[in-house]
Each structure stands twice: as structure tokens, then as C-alpha cells.
Amino acid sequence: MGLTLAAELRRYGVATRLIEKAPERSDKSKAVVVWSRTMELMDRMGCAPAFLATGLKATVARIFFDGREWGHIGLEGVASPHPFALMLPQSETERLMAEHLGRLGGSVERGVELAGFTADPARVVAQLRLPGGREETVATQWLVGCDGAHSTVRHQLGMDFVGDTLMTDWVLADLEVPAEQARNEIEIHWHASGILAIFPITAGRIRIIADVGDTNVLQPRAEPTLADIQALIAQRGPAGLQATTAIWLAAFHINERKVADYRAGRVFLAGDAAHVHSPAGGQGMNMGMQDACNLAWKLALVCRGECAPEPLLASFSAERSEIGRQVLKATGRLTRLAVLRGGIKQDLRNRVAGVLLGLKSVRARVADTITEVAMGYPDGPLNRGGDQPRTGPAPGERAPIRAGESPVGAGGEPRFALFADPGAESGSLAVEFAGLIEPTVRAPFGSGGIWLVRPDGYVAVATRRGRGEEVAAFLRGLLA
Ligand SMILES: Cc1cc2nc3c(=O)[nH]c(=O)nc-3n(C[C@H](O)[C@H](O)[C@H](O)COP(=O)(O)OP(=O)(O)OC[C@H]3O[C@@H](n4cnc5c(N)ncnc54)[C@H](O)[C@@H]3O)c2cc1C
Structure with missing residues (x-):
């Protein structure tokens, strides 16, 4: 998230320092999906082409019950310039975002750890641990903790991370498979023994996620x-799918936690x-990138x-805490x-899901939800x-995003856009708020209306x- 936030702030001309305690970039694939809404935001960030050139486009998720396909969710109908899931390992997403940040004049200061900070109404003073054991004290106007699930910033703020750890064991595997067995489709297999999900990652590489039973805290699974x-795979998945090499094998547990407030002064x-x-739904990284896009233009204007x-x-x-909830x-x-x-429970679940997946309106709603284009405030x-x-x-x-129109918020200035009929009313708004609204008034989304769209x-x-x-x-209510 730090990369996205730093890139967005720099694009809008705000000086930032992005520190990262890890000396090297991680090679772990972690998140493998970039959803449509994140791609739309990348259009306005100016970095989408590099992502599109690197990722695979998956346009359908198929759902199987005990080996039989019961339904599918197509993404082609999503009203977005990017109606697909862009499959891309997170290590690549981070590499591409770091390159984008570099083109904007920014960089990641690696091997630099936030040790602690104090904050008062005027500023934040942070203590940094630099490579070689040196220390630095830095005073800044704002601090954004994009420091992951074990966040130092959150701990130091004393914020509760409210929620649970689910008592189910899960496994994950990134596998090389023969090219003819790797399909550009997401597959979810529901089987009596549990779920098995298959995601394409790159040509010839797939991600498997499966639950493997209840957690026994006294006897952790290997x-x-x-x-x-x-x-x-043999038990729950498609017949004949045979891996040649394992790239990453891991056991994990699911945590469901959230802070009540994403800000303290x-x-x-x-x-x-x-x-x-x-x-489930591959939303984590995408949500974080969208947190960053939500905050960046506001912080930039301030x-x-x-x-x-x-x-x-x-x-x-x-806004973002409600989306998180x-x-x-x-x-x-x-x-x-x-x-x-x-x-009995599984049979009922499968029957209800099968009926719902048969309804076009339900499939469209699910597609809009997972691609995050339905999210809003x-x-x-x-x-x-x-x-x-x-x-x-x-x-x-x-x-709505209209073909051929430049995305609102693109470029070097965080500007609102006015969508209205041309005339004295829209013209005078554009003049009075020239520092906040783009100079050109855009065509309205419907007759007789005026819309002000945020950056x-x-x-x-x-x-x-x-x-x-x-x-x-x-707009007057926002002014300094
Ligand atoms: C196996 C797996 C599969 C996933 N699949 C998906 C998916 O398909 N789709 C999806 O959207 N999401 C997915 N996610 C979630 C996604 O990986 C995370 O949501 C995402 O990495 C969060 O990014 P972040 O920047 O907030 O935190 P992180 O990626 O954890 O980054 C935080 C960074 O802060 C650094 N840091 C921590 N403390 C300090 C400190 N004191 N000083 C300096 N630096 C510090 C850390 O070194 C780290 O690099 C998956 C996660 C896992 C583990």
C-alpha cells in the first residue's frame, strides 16, 4: 500500500519518504488478482499499461460441486474498461508499482525501520533505524502506517485489532503445470471434504488454495x-491436473480483524x-491499494x-472503514x-448456490461485487x-467511465470534475473554483443534472x- 500511496502523493507534487524494513523485495506471489476497480484507478495513476502488458486476463470463474460444473460467473459484462481479473503475482505488482514510483522521482528506502514515533497536533516525530544500526529522527506533518498486519504504527497507537482467527487449517501452493493444463480461468471446487480453488498466475503457473480441516492448537499441522x-487435487479438483514443480508451499490460518478508526490525529x-x-474473493491487496487512492488526493489537497x-x-x-467492514x-x-x-448442510448449500448461479441478475451482482466496481460510499x-x-x-x-474520456483525477493536479450542460451556471462554477475543478466542463451523465466527481x-x-x-x-466547505 505504501508504494501506491507514495506514487499517488508524488504524482500530485507532495514530498514523501517511503521506508521499508525489509532489505530486499519479497518474491512471494501472495495476492494474485488485480480487480477491475483497481485497474481503473491505475488508469488515472498513469501506470495501467505496464500491468496490462505483464498480467494474464481471466474472464470467468467456474464453480464445481463434486466435479460437476454448476455455474460460472463471467466478468465480460462488467461495465468497466477492464472487465476481467488481471492475474499477476503480488511480487510483480510491487515491482511494477516501484518502477512507476521511480518514474515519478520516488523510491523505497530499504532496510529502514520505523522504531517509534510521537504525534501532537502540530507534527509527527519518528525514530528510524537505518542499515548498519544508525538512527535518525525525522519530523513530518503526517504519518501513514502501511506496515502490514503486524503494524508497528497500529501497536504504538494502542489500537485494538478487533476480530478472530478462524479455527480451520488452510494450505496454499504455487505450482508449475504443463502449459496445456493451465487455463486462464478461476476454478472453485466444492467437495464433501472441503474447498479447492485454482487461480492461473502466469502461463504454466497456478495457485491452489484448500482447507484441510479443523485446527488443533495442541497439534499444529505440518x-x-x-x-x-x-x-x-486428485480428490477435489479437475481430473489429470499434474504439477511438475512446487514454487511455494505454505500452511496458513485466516484472520478476520479490523481497527475501528483508520486515523488518530x-x-x-x-x-x-x-x-x-x-x-476468499482476493480482496485484500486491492482494498489496500484503494485505501491509498482514497487518502492520497485528500492528503495532497491539504x-x-x-x-x-x-x-x-x-x-x-x-469511508474506508465502512468498506472494510x-x-x-x-x-x-x-x-x-x-x-x-x-x-445435508452441504447438499442444501450446493442446491441454493446452484439456483442462485442460474439467475443472470445474481451472476451480474456477484461479478460487480468481486471486481469492486460496485463499491462506493x-x-x-x-x-x-x-x-x-x-x-x-x-x-x-x-x-460511470466513458470511452475516450480522460479519467477524473489523472495528471499532476488533484482536481474535481464537473459534469453538466455548458452554460452560465457550470461556467461560473469552473471559474470560481478554478483551483479545485478541472477547467473543462464535461458532458452530464443525464439530462437536467449536475455532477461533481471527486479526484x-x-x-x-x-x-x-x-x-x-x-x-x-x-467546495467552499473544503477550502483552506
Ligand atoms: C497467501 C496470500 C494470498 C493472498 N491473496 C490475495 C489476493 O488474491 N488478492 C488480494 O487482493 N489480496 C491477497 N492477499 C492479501 C495481500 O497480500 C495483502 O492484503 C497485502 O500484501 C497488504 O499489503 P500491505 O502493504 O498493507 O501490507 P504488507 O504487504 O504486509 O506490507 C507491509 C510492509 O511494511 C513493512 N514493515 C512492517 N513494519 C515496518 C516497520 N516498523 N518499519 C518499516 N517497514 C515495516 C513490511 O516489511 C512489509 O513489507 C493475500 C495474502 C496472502 C498472505
Whole structure:
């Protein structure tokens, strides 16, 4: 998350230091999916082409019960310029994001550890441990803890990481398979003995995830072997799938935890430091990158002196914590369904899932949810708009992305975009708020409406033509 946040802040001209205690970049694949909404945000970041050139596009997830396909979720119908799951190991995502940061003049200071900090209303003073044992004290305006599930920043803030560790053992395997056996599709196999999910990673490489039974804290399970994984595939997966090499084998447990508030004064938490959950749905890394995109434009407007700290900065936790809560709930529910035991319960689950997957509307809803294009901030504190236009997106919704239009928030300036009919009303808004709104007014999403879209592509204000004063009042409320 730190890479995304640093790149976004630098793009908007804000000086940052990104420190990382690990001396080398990790080669672990971890997250293997970049979802549509994250790709859309990368379009505005200016780094999407490198990701698209490196990843594999998977457009369908197939669901099997005891070896029989019961349904599938297609992603081609998702209303996005990127209607697919971009399969890419996290090590590559991090490499590409570090290169993007480098092109913006930033870098990762490796081998530098945050040892502690103090924060007061005026600044944050951090103690850093540098390579070779040297120490440095640095004073900064803001500190963002993108330091993972064991976050030093969270510990030092004394924030509770509320939630549970699920009492089920899981295994993970990245495998080389013969090219003809690697399909560009996600497969979820529900079997009486448990779940087995298969994700393509790169040509000839796949990721397997499976649950292997209840946790016995007195007798922890050993790390899996390739033979163990092969036996799980033979039992639950597609016939004949045979790995040639194991790249990474690991046992893991699922934690479902979240902090209540992603901010304490001048200190923020983002990514796994703020929320961890089941890998069901592959949302973790994507959510963290979107935390970063939500915070970056707000922090940039404040650091550039163009907006007051509040209410912008307060909205980060309100918006992203609610998304965290929803994703925790949804992925937790999916995980519990996946590990359900007992013939009758499994049979009922499979029948209900089979019926639901047969409905086009349900498949479309699931596709919009997992690709994260349906996520938004309908109850967000920045939303305005009393008298809604008859059509078009509501406040808090992701603004539709129209072919050929430059993404809102792209380029070097964090600017809102006004979508309205040309005329005196929209023209005078663009002039009065020239420092906050892009100079060109864009075509409205529907007749008779005015929309103000935030630099991260979500609607801030939706109102009717003639009520431009609502847009003006909202923007005046942000000014420094
Ligand atoms: C096996 C596995 C599979 C996953 N699959 C998916 C998936 O398919 N899709 C998905 O979206 N997500 C997935 N995830 C989750 C995803 O990997 C995480 O959500 C993501 O890595 C979180 O990024 P982060 O930057 O918040 O934290 P991290 O990646 O943990 O990075 C935090 C960094 O902070 C550094 N650090 C920690 N403390 C300090 C300190 N005091 N000073 C300096 N540096 C420090 C650490 O060295 C680390 O590099 C998966 C995770 C795992 C483990």
C-alpha cells in the first residue's frame, strides 16, 4: 500500500519518504488478482499499461460441486474498461508499482525501520533505524502506517485489532503445470471434504488454495508437501491436473480483524495495518491499494494548502472503514460456507448456490461485487445532493467511465470534475473554483443534472440543473 500511496502523493507534487524494513523485495506471489476497480484507478495513476502488458486476463470463474460444473460467473459484462481479473503475482505488482514510483522521482528506502514515533497536533516525530544500526529522527506533518498486519504504527497507537482467527487449517501452493493444463480461468471446487480453488498466475503457473480441516492448537499441522497438494487435487479438483514443480508451499490460518478508526490525529493506517480478512474473493491487496487512492488526493489537497484538513481527512476513515467492514462480513460469510461440513448442510448449500448461479441478475451482482466496481460510499460524509437528477449516479457512487474520456483525477493536479450542460451556471462554477475543478466542463451523465466527481472517481455532489449553489457550497466547505 505504501508504494501506491507514495506514487499517488508524488504524482500530485507532495514530498514523501517511503521506508521499508525489509532489505530486499519479497518474491512471494501472495495476492494474485488485480480487480477491475483497481485497474481503473491505475488508469488515472498513469501506470495501467505496464500491468496490462505483464498480467494474464481471466474472464470467468467456474464453480464445481463434486466435479460437476454448476455455474460460472463471467466478468465480460462488467461495465468497466477492464472487465476481467488481471492475474499477476503480488511480487510483480510491487515491482511494477516501484518502477512507476521511480518514474515519478520516488523510491523505497530499504532496510529502514520505523522504531517509534510521537504525534501532537502540530507534527509527527519518528525514530528510524537505518542499515548498519544508525538512527535518525525525522519530523513530518503526517504519518501513514502501511506496515502490514503486524503494524508497528497500529501497536504504538494502542489500537485494538478487533476480530478472530478462524479455527480451520488452510494450505496454499504455487505450482508449475504443463502449459496445456493451465487455463486462464478461476476454478472453485466444492467437495464433501472441503474447498479447492485454482487461480492461473502466469502461463504454466497456478495457485491452489484448500482447507484441510479443523485446527488443533495442541497439534499444529505440518507444512504441506507437493504430494499432499497433489492428493487434494486428485480428490477435489479437475481430473489429470499434474504439477511438475512446487514454487511455494505454505500452511496458513485466516484472520478476520479490523481497527475501528483508520486515523488518530496526524497518523493514518491503510491496507493490512487496518484490516485483514479471508482470501476468499482476493480482496485484500486491492482494498489496500484503494485505501491509498482514497487518502492520497485528500492528503495532497491539504499538503498543497488548497483545502483545510477537515472535513476531507476525517472522511478517509469513515469511508474506508465502512468498506472494510462490508468486505470482512462478505468474505467471512463465503469462507464459512466453503468449510461447511455434513452431507445435508452441504447438499442444501450446493442446491441454493446452484439456483442462485442460474439467475443472470445474481451472476451480474456477484461479478460487480468481486471486481469492486460496485463499491462506493453511499453514506459517506462528503456526499451532497438534495434534489437528485432523474438518471445518473447518486452521491457516493463510482462515476460511470466513458470511452475516450480522460479519467477524473489523472495528471499532476488533484482536481474535481464537473459534469453538466455548458452554460452560465457550470461556467461560473469552473471559474470560481478554478483551483479545485478541472477547467473543462464535461458532458452530464443525464439530462437536467449536475455532477461533481471527486479526484478518485466517486460522485461528491449530484443535483439538478439550476442548483449549482449546492456544488459551490460543498467546495467552499473544503477550502483552506
Ligand atoms: C497467501 C496470500 C494470498 C493472498 N491473496 C490475495 C489476493 O488474491 N488478492 C488480494 O487482493 N489480496 C491477497 N492477499 C492479501 C495481500 O497480500 C495483502 O492484503 C497485502 O500484501 C497488504 O499489503 P500491505 O502493504 O498493507 O501490507 P504488507 O504487504 O504486509 O506490507 C507491509 C510492509 O511494511 C513493512 N514493515 C512492517 N513494519 C515496518 C516497520 N516498523 N518499519 C518499516 N517497514 C515495516 C513490511 O516489511 C512489509 O513489507 C493475500 C495474502 C496472502 C498472505
